[in-house]
Amino acid sequence: xxxxxxxxxxxxxxxxxxxxxxxxxxxxxxxxxxxxxxxxxxxxxxxxxxxxxxxxxxxxxxxxxxxxxxxxxxxxxxxxxxxxxxxxxxxxxxxxxxxxxxxxxxxxxxxxxxxxxxxxxxxxxxxxxxxxxxxxxxxxxxxxxxxxxxxxxxxxxxxxxxxxxxxxxxxxxxxxxxxxxxxxxxxxxxxxxxxxxxxxxxxxxxxxxxxxxxxxxxxxxxxxxxxxxxxxx
Amino acid sequence: xxxxxxxxxxxxxxxxxxxxxxxxxxxxxxxxxxxxxxxxxxxxxxxxxxxxxxxxxxxxxxxxxxxxxxxxxxxxxxxxxxxxxxxxxxxxxxxxxxxxxxxxxxxxxxxxxxxxxxxxxxxxxxxxxxxxxxxxxxxxxxxxxxxxxxxxxxxxxxxxxxxxxxxxxxxxxxxxxxxxxxxxxxxxxxxxxxxxxxxxxxxxxxxxxxxxxxxxxxxxx
Numbered sequence: 456x457x458x459x460x461x462x463x464x465x466x467x468x469x470x471x472x473x474x475x476x477x478x479x480x481x482x483x484x485x486x487x488x489x490x491x492x493x494x495x496x497x498x499x500x501x502x503x504x505x506x507x508x509x510x511x512x513x514x515x516x517x518x519x520x521x522x523x524x525x526x527x528x529x530x531x532x533x534x535x536x537x538x539x540x541x542x543x544x545x546x547x548x549x550x551x552x553x554x555x556x557x558x559x560x561x562x563x564x565x566x567x568x569x570x571x572x573x574x575x576x577x578x579x580x581x582x583x584x585x586x587x588x589x590x591x592x593x594x595x596x597x598x599x600x601x602x603x604x605x606x607x608x609x610x611x612x613x614x615x616x617x618x619x620x621x622x623x624x625x626x627x628x629x630x631x632x633x634x635x636x637x638x639x640x641x642x643x644x645x646x647x648x649x650x651x652x653x654x655x656x657x658x659x660x661x662x663x664x665x666x667x668x669x670x671x672x673x674x675x676x677x678x679x680x681x682x683x684x685x686x687x688x
Numbered sequence: 689x690x691x692x693x694x695x696x697x698x699x700x701x702x703x704x705x706x707x708x709x710x711x712x713x714x715x716x717x718x719x720x721x722x723x724x725x726x727x728x729x730x731x732x733x734x735x736x737x738x739x740x741x742x743x744x745x746x747x748x749x750x751x752x753x754x755x756x757x758x759x760x761x762x763x764x765x766x767x768x769x770x771x772x773x774x775x776x777x778x779x780x781x782x783x784x785x786x787x788x789x790x791x792x793x794x795x796x797x798x799x800x801x802x803x804x805x806x807x808x809x810x811x812x813x814x815x816x817x818x819x820x821x822x823x824x825x826x827x828x829x830x831x832x833x834x835x836x837x838x839x840x841x842x843x844x845x846x847x848x849x850x851x852x853x854x855x856x857x858x859x860x861x862x863x864x865x866x867x868x869x870x871x872x873x874x875x876x877x878x879x880x881x882x883x884x885x886x887x888x889x890x891x892x893x894x895x896x897x898x899x900x901x902x903x904x905x906x907x908x909x
Contacts, residue, residue: 472772531898535889535894539863540863547879548876551692632760633759655771659767663756666756670756
C-alpha cells in the first residue's frame with residue numbers, strides 16, 4: 456500500500472483493495488476451514504431438524520389432544536422467535552442454568568428447532584391433505600394404522616411437501632452465518648476475523664464467494680425441484 | 689430458576705431499555721417491509737416483460753439473494769464498503785440489505801401471483817381499451833396479490849424476525865437493547881423478556897398463517 460504508484464487507476468485500486476491476491480492466498484486456509492464448519496453445521500441442522508419435524512407430525516397424526524396442543528405451542532413458539540434471538544438465548548442463558556453450550560451447539564440446536572417447527576407444519580399439512588377415503592380404504596384392506604401411514608399416506612404427503620420444504624430448508628440453513636454472533640468459526644466468522652487482522656476486505660469477499668459456491672447450486676436445484684414437483688393446479 | 693431467568697427486579701430495571709428497543713423494532717419493520725414490498729413489486733413487474741434478456745438476469749438476481757445469507761450481505765455493506773470510501777451507518781446498511789434481500793423474496797412471490805392470473809384476463813382488459821399498465825394495475829395485480837396473500841404474509845413475518853440482525857451492526861432494536869441490558873446486569877432476564885415480546889407480538893400472525901397454509905395445501909390436491 457505504501458508504494459502505490461500515483462499512476463494507478465481507480466479500478467486497480469479497487470481490485471487491490473477488495474481482491475488482493477496476497478491477502479486472499481494468506482487467508483484461504485482459514486476460509487476453507489470455515490467452509491468445513493459451515494457444511495458440518497448445515498448437514499447437522501438439516502438432518503436433525505427435518506427428522507424432528509417429521510416425528511412431531513407423525514405424533515400429531517395420533518390425535519392425542521394434550522400432546523397435539525403441546526406440539527402446536529412448540530411449533531408456534533419456534534416460528535415466531537427470530538433465530539438469532541434463540542441462539543443468543545441458548546448461548547448466554549445456558550451458563551446461568553449451569554449448562555454452557557458452545558457457540559456451535561447453540562447455533563445447531565437453535566436452527567434445528569426452527570427447522571423442526573417449520574417442517575412439522577409442512578409435513579402436517581401434507582398428511583392432512585391426503586383424502587380421508589384413502590385412510591379408510593387402506594384400513595379396510597387390513598393395513599394397520601402405522602402401515603397405512605407409512606405405505607399409503609406418507610408417500611403421497613411427502614411428494615406434496617417437497618417444494619415448500621426445500622425453500623424453507625435453504626432459508627434456515629443459510630442462517631448458519633448467524634453463528635458468527637456466538638463465535639462459531641464458520642465462513643463469516645473466519646472472514647470477519649481475517650478482515651480485521653489484515654485490515655483488508657478481501658477475506659470478506661472470499662467468504663461471500665464461498666457462500667455462493669455452497670448455496671447457489673442448492674438454490675438452482677430447488678428451482679428445478681419446484682417445477683418438477685409443482686402442485687397441479 | 690425464576691430468579692435467574694425472569695428476575696422481577698431486573699425486569700423493572702431493564703424495562704425502559706427493552707421498551708425503547710421494541711419501539712425501534714416496530715419502526716424498523718414499518719420501514720423495511722414497505723421497502724421490500726416495493727423492491728419485490730419492481731422485480732415482478734420487470735419479470736412480466738417476458739423477454740429472455742429481461743427474464744434470465746432477473747432469475748439470476750433473485751437466485752443470488754436466495755443463496756446469499758442476509759447477515760453476510762449486511763456485514764459486507766457495513767464492514768466492506770468503508771474500504772471503498774463509503775461509510776454508511778448501521779441503519780442505512782440494514783435498509784439497503786433488506787431492500788435487496790427481502791425484495792428478491794417478495795419479487796418471487798409477486799411473480800408467482802402474476803403468473804397465476806390467466807392470460808385471458810389481460811387480453812380481455814386490453815380489448816376494452818385499457819393500456820398495458822392499466823391492465824396490470826387494475827386487473828392483474830389485485831388478483832395476483834389475493835392469490836399469494838399467505839406467502840406475502842409469511843415473508844413479512846420473516847422480515848420482521850430478520851430485523852433482529854440489526855443488532856449485529858449496532859442498530860438499537862429489541863435484541864440489541866436486550867443484550868445491552870444483559871451485559872449491564874450480568875443476567876439473561878432481559879433476553880428472555882425480549883424473546884417473550886417477540887413471541888407475543890408475532891404469535892397472532894403465526895396462528896393466522898398456519899390456518900391459511902393448511903387450507904391452501906389441502907385445497908390443492
